[in-house]
Amino acid sequence: MLLEKINGFWRAGLIETLKDTWMPFGNREEKNKKAPLFAVIMLILPILAGCSDGTPEASDIEITQQDSEVYAFDKNDSADAERIAEILSDIYEEAVSTPSGHSSMPYGNQEETNTLGSLDRMRRMVARLGENGYVAVDSENQIDMTQAEQALAFCKAVDEKETAALTIIVVMEMGIRKFDLKTEDGNVNVVRGYYEYDQNGSLQNRSTVSYPADFWQYTEEGYLIFEGSSFSEESYILTLSDTPEHTMLRILPLDEKCREYNRTYILPVGYGQNNLFLCNWSEDDFGDLDFYDLFDRFYPMIYKQPVPYMADENSGAGAVYQVQEEVFENVIGAYFNVDHETLRRGTTYSSELAAYEYRPRGFYEAEYPDIAYPEVVRYTENEDGTLTLHIHAVYPGGNMSKEFSHTTVIRPFGEDSFQYVSNEITLPEGDHDIWWHSNRLTEEEWKEVYGGK
Numbered sequence: 211m212l213l214e215k216i217n218g219f220w221r222a223g224l225i226e227t228l229k230d231t232w233m234p235f236g237n238r239e240e241k242n243k244k245a246p247l248f249a250v251i252m253l254i255l256p257i258l259a260g261c262s263d264g265t266p267e268a269s270d271i272e273i274t275q276q277d278s279e280v281y282a283f284d285k286n287d288s289a290d291a292e293r294i295a296e297i298l299s300d301i302y303e304e305a306v307s308t309p310s311g312h313s314s315m316p317y318g319n320q321e322e323t324n325t326l327g328s329l330d331r332m333r334r335m336v337a338r339l340g341e342n343g344y345v346a347v348d349s350e351n352q353i354d355m356t357q358a359e360q361a362l363a364f365c366k367a368v369d370e371k372e373t374a375a376l377t378i379i380v381v382m383e384m385g386i387r388k389f390d391l392k393t394e395d396g397n398v399n400v401v402r403g404y405y406e407y408d409q410n411g412s413l414q415n416r417s418t419v420s421y422p423a424d425f426w427q428y429t430e431e432g433y434l435i436f437e438g439s440s441f442s443e444e445s446y447i448l449t450l451s452d453t454p455e456h457t458m459l460r461i462l463p464l465d466e467k468c469r470e471y472n473r474t475y476i477l478p479v480g481y482g483q484n485n486l487f488l489c490n491w492s493e494d495d496f497g498d499l500d501f502y503d504l505f506d507r508f509y510p511m512i513y514k515q516p517v518p519y520m521a522d523e524n525s526g527a528g529a530v531y532q533v534q535e536e537v538f539e540n541v542i543g544a545y546f547n548v549d550h551e552t553l554r555r556g557t558t559y560s561s562e563l564a565a566y567e568y569r570p571r572g573f574y575e576a577e578y579p580d581i582a583y584p585e586v587v588r589y590t591e592n593e594d595g596t597l598t599l600h601i602h603a604v605y606p607g608g609n610m611s612k613e614f615s616h617t618t619v620i621r622p623f624g625e626d627s628f629q630y631v632s633n634e635i636t637l638p639e640g641d642h643d644i645w646w647h648s649n650r651l652t653e654e655e656w657k658e659v660y661g662g663k
Contacts, residue, residue, distance in 0.1 A: 291405050291413040294379065294386065297342050298335050302411050305331050327383040329353075329473075335381045346379040347459055349387070351585075351604070352473075354463040361461045364391065365428040371396040378459065385413060389457070398423040400438055402455065421455065425609055431587070431602060432462025433611035458606035464587070471599055472586040475620050475628065479507050481581055481603065481647070483571060487616050488647060492632035493547055500650060501542055501557055502568060505533075508541045517570070525573040528660035532565035547621075547629055558653075571650060574659055578646040580607040582614075596621050596631055614638065 295302075305326045325331065332348045339346035340356020347355040355361065360376060367374035373394045380387040385406035392399050401420045405413040421438035428434050435458045479486050484503035491497040509517045522529040535550075542553060553559075558567040582605035590598040597620040605613040619631035637644075651659060 288415075290377075290388070291415065294339070294344075294388075294405075295407075295411065295413040297338055299411055301331060301334050301338065302326075302407065306411075332381055339379055339381070344379050345377065346381060349380050349382045351458070351460040352469060355459065355461055358461050358463070361434060361459075364393065365434065365461075368393045368396060368398055368426060380459070385416075398426050398436065400436065402457075419453075419455070427609070428461070429611040431604075431611040432460055433604070434459050434461050435606075435609050435611065437609060456606050456609060458604065458609070458611065464585075468586040468589060471589055471597065471620075472584060472601075475597075475630075476584045476586060476599065476601060476618065478511060479504075480584060483507075483575075483577055483648075485647070485649070486630065487584065487601070487603075487618060487633055488635060488644060490634050496548065496552065496556060499556070501553060502650060503571075504545075505538060505541050505568070506571070508545055512541055512544055519568055519570050521570045521572045526660070528572055528656055529570055531568045531570075532560065532563050533568045535559075535564045535566060538566040538568070545628070545630055547631075569650075569656060572659075575648055575650055577648045581605070581646045582608075582610075592619075614642070614644070 305328075329352065332350075333353050336346045336348055336353050336356055343357065345355065345357040345360045347353060361378065364374050364376040371394075374392075376391045378389040378391070380389070385404065388403045388405065390401040390403075399420070399422050401418065403418040404416050406416050408414050419440035421440040423436040423438045425435065425437040427436075435456075437454060437456050439454045476487070481487060484507050485498065485500050486504060486507075489498045491499045506517055519531040519533065520529065538557075539550060539553060542548065554566075559565075560567060582603040584601050585604050586599050586601050588600045592598060599618045599620060601616050601618060602612040603614045603616070604611055614635060614637045616633055616635040618633045621629040621631050623629070
């Protein structure tokens, strides 16, 4: 069925049309053209896949057997899953029995403390698994790994070409990922299973794949990174290649204060669709900081609701709003010590309307979704009351535990009140490009794309 759908699109000329239209203008940098392509792909993938959100049936479960000896790990998976579900049952039941038992909010931004996706619930589950002898960590690498010495011993065995085995449990919001690793002569084989909670609180296997680790590294930042490709017929039809899996798990613990500062000051903004941490700036010179992107990030943090100024539903038209000065300046001023004159010079301001012209990001300003995430690795409490945070950008998709680093200074005032003071980014030597980031269209580019519409 999937192949028939793709052939139908091909015969209709849709794929060729998309290929010819994803680069709308020729004067932008190449890195900013990759995002629209991804947006196009994301539009057609649900159609190709049948737009199904249902839980996979047993016949849909992907089991790839590349090595019978490797796959022997899976023989006791059912019993392991039952034992893990039993170990975690009381925490799970407590979470789902709350009114907001399911939450997709990121760590540190939740009012609920015991929902399925809350930091508290994840921490309790990881700790419980550790108490029962399991190597365990959360899927966001925000909680110290339990039984980490087992993981370090396995990495040492790989380096010394010894024979060893290791199981790692990764706790997720709706289930777990279970990695069974085996090494011999320096080679590592992986069996990865994904288990999801059913309505009875049991862990049901939804997919299992087996592959040799083509990439294996324990980094100086304390991360275990491995990658391999498993074969999936549907993925092969779509990509004409095997399906790569990237896994990055932090083994070494982090100072809890670093994690707290990260959740409070850095993670809520992150690296997506803004350049707060991607350029050099200070209160004396805000440089290339994009205040419109920061308006998008700060507005929900202040008003606890999405930005009301939406992009036009027609991708061929650009929406333009006039945001009253008190609203725009209140949002930006909440997190920056910036005077109105400086803010207006860095934006488009109308004195007649007492408003800021605002163009929301549109189709041609989309970004690749698989981006790095920030991790505070150390900090300094300064005499003037500010905090200097040293941060690594961790990029699982690129197999990098430090794609780049930056130093960000924060001025705390009290609970939930602070200002960003400065940022200094350090890129690796050579011609390094943060390709997944896309700047907003300039006014000239916006007019060229939308033709003044």
